[in-house]
Amino acid sequence: MRKLINAPADVVADALRGLAAAHPSLRVDPDAGIVVRADAPRSGKVGLVSGGGSGHEPLHGGFVGYGMLDAACPGEVFTSPVPDQILAATTAVDGGAGVLHIVKNYTGDVLNFRMAAELAEDEDIEVASVVVNDDVAVEDSTYTAGRRGTGATLFVEKIAGALAEEGAELDAVAAVAREVNERSRSFGVALSPCTVPAAGQPTFELGEDEIELGIGIHGEPGRERVKTMPANEIVEASLTAIDTDMSLAGGELLVLVNGMGGTPLIEQYIAYAAASAWLSDHGATVVRPVVGPYVTSLEMAGVMISVCRLTPELTRLWDAPVETPALRWGR
């Protein structure tokens, strides 16, 4: 296992110590496992909390800050955060206007966020929840009833965060989060597996000349294992899968070409070139492109493509100022 770590049990706490040291704009409690905006709670502002297993960085801790999340609660690697942890994050960001939980659709996450929401409501904090389930690859999977939540989580957190920053009420922030999720789809491809530090073994095996289409962000099985293909064909297979589920023609799109953690940026740009050409050939317009590793799977090699059919209002909210460790513009 070639990893830049100290001990498998210390991975998440050590990384949180690094996040804290590098970003004074965050209040990080490595032992409680929460990452909070230093200026939270903000009176009258809806608080946004997300979280899930670690190993997907910069998601979610790297998206805490002005115009995006108010707090993140990272679990152990590929393991749901516990209800107490989610409750601590919720309490820390409650400014009296309620808190939105943004939850990726994995059974453990959904259950633990639900339990935390009930505990928060016992403390008179109003909580709304939005479940992200953008991955078209499979209907149910190893950790999921229904579709998995993956790359579109970036879109939901950015756009809902912008609306909350403007002072919108909880119902409106929850509604825009759901709208973004409904208008978004993703599809991922793995060129290699990854290894959870505590397990010490790869999450799955791939032959030298094999790739997995429709991979999940924890190495869950995808749709099919095929022979290695050129980047253009990998991108075509991904966008065809998305387009079959939600037609892209005529769309004004936000497109993320997302490196999975072990794929270098030069290859992500090759994939974006292919995506841009395919979309143009199929009558869609990319109005907001994003290329980079935003929702990763440890050191997995591969790429995920996520798209959102924008509206003028969603574009406006995407463009609104944001200032977080991993996403920053316009302020």
Place this chain on the structure above:
Amino acid sequence: MRKLINAPADVVADALRGLAAAHPSLRVDPDAGIVVRADAPRSGKVGLVSGGGSGHEPLHGGFVGYGMLDAACPGEVFTSPVPDQILAATTAVDGGAGVLHIVKNYTGDVLNFRMAAELAEDEDIEVASVVVNDDVAVEDSTYTAGRRGTGATLFVEKIAGALAEEGAELDAVAAVAREVNERSRSFGVALSPCTVPAAGQPTFELGEDEIELGIGIHGEPGRERVKTMPANEIVEASLTAIDTDMSLAGGELLVLVNGMGGTPLIEQYIAYAAASAWLSDHGATVVRPVVGPYVTSLEMAGVMISVCRLTPELTRLWDAPVETPALRWGR
């Protein structure tokens, strides 16, 4: 070879097409191999040109934009750009105030930039050159007489770019670039090799339980091959090597913990936690931390630490607004 590419010969041109499609703020010519700010040349502004082999993205193309480079000329993977290409970039950004070449210290790069500078001077463009040689690991190496240029290139390009944006003259911009280089040091560690697409074989071999201390950014041999160590010890070895060469005690530091391309962000933050603690224990203060993959080696796993001993003026220039694909703040 698990790569998201079409054909080895198309890697750089395909990636440049992706860069062009994703960033309308750039004027990219994939065939000529140049990446230029869309608003270049700017009359009266010193132009900044850098370049080198591809495979280190976002360096250099991702650093073209307001407050940083005016143009980049990427060669083939791990291969110097040719003089005509460097000349084209130089001509494209000349606004009458001269052009600064920022050159990483590799024999081919130095020779080809020198030849391009002579050709540009034949066209009455004044050119100054700064060679970056921050890597303390080895004195001479496979591709270098003297020290290699690595992570501190980010510092030189950002700080010189800020001064040029303010309207400083060529001599002053070249002087600050040299000052940053002189005050900066780097040391890298590889946990895995990488594979140049055209070669199809790893640049070197590492045993399952081995790492290479002092690695170059093309997989050139480092100082020594040792048994795998915890992240804290890898960071300690790196910072000790730097501190032996340039004492860090009492310094106000800009510190980059740089992922080499295949190392996920969670591990980069673990390394930053270790670096932050080591520096604090040794009497140095990190005033500007940077964590992320900025100067990479394809999919190599590993980390490089770069430090610059700041002055108040260098800190001011580091903080100045920048707007490029890979670095963006404050405007």
